[in-house]
Amino acid sequence: MKNKKAFPDREAGRILSSLRRDSRVKKMKSFTQHGTVSTFDHCRAVTKLSLGIDRRLHLHSDKKVLITGAMLHDYFLYDWHDKARPGQKIHGYTHAAAAAKNARSHFGIDKRTHHVIHSHMWPLNITRVPRSREAWIVCAADKIVSIRETVMTRRKK
Ligand SMILES: [Fe+2]
Numbered sequence: 001m002k003n004k005k006a007f008p009d010r011e012a013g014r015i016l017s018s019l020r021r022d023s024r025v026k027k028m029k030s031f032t033q034h035g036t037v038s039t040f041d042h043c044r045a046v047t048k049l050s051l052g053i054d055r056r057l058h059l060h061s062d063k064k065v066l067i068t069g070a071m072l073h074d075y076f077l078y079d080w081h082d083k084a085r086p087g088q089k090i091h092g093y094t095h096a097a098a099a100a101k102n103a104r105s106h107f108g109i110d111k112r113t114h115h116v117i118h119s120h121m122w123p124l125n126i127t128r129v130p131r132s133r134e135a136w137i138v139c140a141a142d143k144i145v146s147i148r149e150t151v152m153t154r155r156k157k
């Protein structure tokens with residue numbers, strides 16, 4: 001099975017597929033993250049890599065916190081490339097808080113999941129240091145996926 005390694009147990013698959021099917025989460029398909037990659041696909045890639053890191057390093061994370069935090073880490077729901085949008089220039093500094101706020105109000109996420117989303121832009125958001133294994137994993141996975149997507153976009157040009 002293709003996704004067996006990335007989704008190590010049934011619970012992880014169930015949590016992820018219910019998030020991926022949610023119409024509010026699907027809204028991220030209409031926003032571009034890097035190059036031709038949508039925010040939805042970016043979040044999906046970060047989730048897949050987060051689960052892979054957790055499995056490879058035997059970190060035994062809380063799968064619900066890890067998957068929900070990873071899938072919603074960029075749930076800010078706007079086009080960050082839109083130069084006319086107020087605050088566009090400081091998107092890098094502000095979007096983690098916006099995503100955490102949206103995730104809390106739309107999905108009622110718990111404190112630990114909120115922390116994963118809120119701290120994922122460390123060290124850019126220097127004071128928001130990841131303080132859980134799930135937060136560290138998503139923070140690292142996001143950097144790796146973002147670099148990969150940016151490099152891929154440059155190669156296509
Ligand atoms: Fe982000």
Ligand SMILES: [Fe+2]
Pocket residue numbers: 042046073074142146
């Ligand atoms: Fe991201």
